[in-house]
Amino acid sequence: MKGDRACGILRVRGSMRYAALSDVHGNLEALEAVLQDASQQGARGFLCLGDFVGYGPDPNACVETLRPQLSAALVGNHDLAALGRLDARRFNLFARVALEWTREQLSATVRAYLERLKPREEFEGVLLVHASPQDPVQEYILDWETADDNFRAAEFSLCLFGHTHVPVRFAHDGHRTYVFLLPANTPVRLEPDFRHLVNVGSVGQPRDGDPRAAYVLWDSEEGTVELRRVPYPVEAVQAKMQRKGLPRPLWERLGEGR
Numbered sequence: 575m576k577g578d579r580a581c582g583i584l585r586v587r588g589s590m591r592y593a594a595l596s597d598v599h600g601n602l603e604a605l606e607a608v609l610q611d612a613s614q615q616g617a618r619g620f621l622c623l624g625d626f627v628g629y630g631p632d633p634n635a636c637v638e639t640l641r642p643q644l645s646a647a648l649v650g651n652h653d654l655a656a657l658g659r660l661d662a663r664r665f666n667l668f669a670r671v672a673l674e675w676t677r678e679q680l681s682a683t684v685r686a687y688l689e690r691l692k693p694r695e696e697f698e699g700v701l702l703v704h705a706s707p708q709d710p711v712q713e714y715i716l717d718w719e720t721a722d723d724n725f726r727a728a729e730f731s732l733c734l735f736g737h738t739h740v741p742v743r744f745a746h747d748g749h750r751t752y753v754f755l756l757p758a759n760t761p762v763r764l765e766p767d768f769r770h771l772v773n774v775g776s777v778g779q780p781r782d783g784d785p786r787a788a789y790v791l792w793d794s795e796e797g798t799v800e801l802r803r804v805p806y807p808v809e810a811v812q813a814k815m816q817r818k819g820l821p822r823p824l825w826e827r828l829g830e831g832r
Contacts, residue, residue: 590796591616592645594774595789596623596704596736599652600630600676601778601828604787605639607806608777615791615802623736623774624650624693624704627680629672629824630778631814637684649691650704650737651711656680657688660711668821675820698794701730705737707771714738721771722751732770734792740782741775741790741801756790756801764797772799785831 593612598605612620620643627633633656641647652669654660656676665673680688693710695702706713706720707728714737715721721744724733743754745768756762756772764770775788782788786803793799808828815825 590618591791591793592619592621592698593617593789593802594621594623594702594734594772594792595777596774597625597650597739597776597778598622598627598630598636598640599625599776599778600627600633600636601787601811602630602632602635602639603808603811604778604804604806605636607804608787608789608802609639609643611802611804612789612791617791619645621645621697621702621734621792622647623702623734624648624691625652625736626650626688627656627676628652628669629820631811631818631820633676633679634681634684636778637687641687646695646697646702647691648693648695648702648704648710649688650693652676653688653691654693654711657685664712668823671821672824675818699731700792700794701728701733703733703735706735707733715744715771715773716740718744718751718753721753722746724771725751725769730769732764732772734772734774734790736774736776738773739776739780740773741788742773743799744771745769746771756799758784758801758803761791761793761796761798761800764799766797775801779828780831783831785829 693704703710725746774790791800812825
């Protein structure tokens, strides 16, 4: 894989298909399953939209595993909280406990890497954000009204984002905003006359009722996105979280995809 490195990020030239993933949340088993699937699907580059850590039991391993393969990377709100740059009181009790545990686990190398990342970046003509174009750290785009506000707040043709852990596509024709579900493992062609907001779901903690890891394959040449759902050994992660004393609700929800 040819490219150049800047701030620990590998820039890949000439690639057409990228794996866009978000919200890994320290879930190494889910990440490894996604990386394997993406490679099998012909992905030549990886884009991480933030929240490498938080909730899960392997924050350092997830960053170190993913970092060498990245074409672009963003910082998420959980990453910022683990670094002490975002007030942990903004989070619910269980997330706060996990963040405090994560903060104590971060290695100096991982901490320095996350410190360099931004929550927003332009890549190959596409806007990448963790949360939303108008608030790249904390806003949740969960409905067409919020999506519509973001289409009107920023100029972009395609924006890939995460944060909500729910894969979905919003499209804007210049007048109205439409909401589309993303069918699993089926390429969807993006209408060229529309603008698009695509949520890539969550690798480490899906919340759409499907416990399988989620990410999106974006083909920059064909103009398609494909939501990929990948099974992984959920029970192994749950057992690891139990051993490390992470809150029960956080590992229970993995099996339910919520």
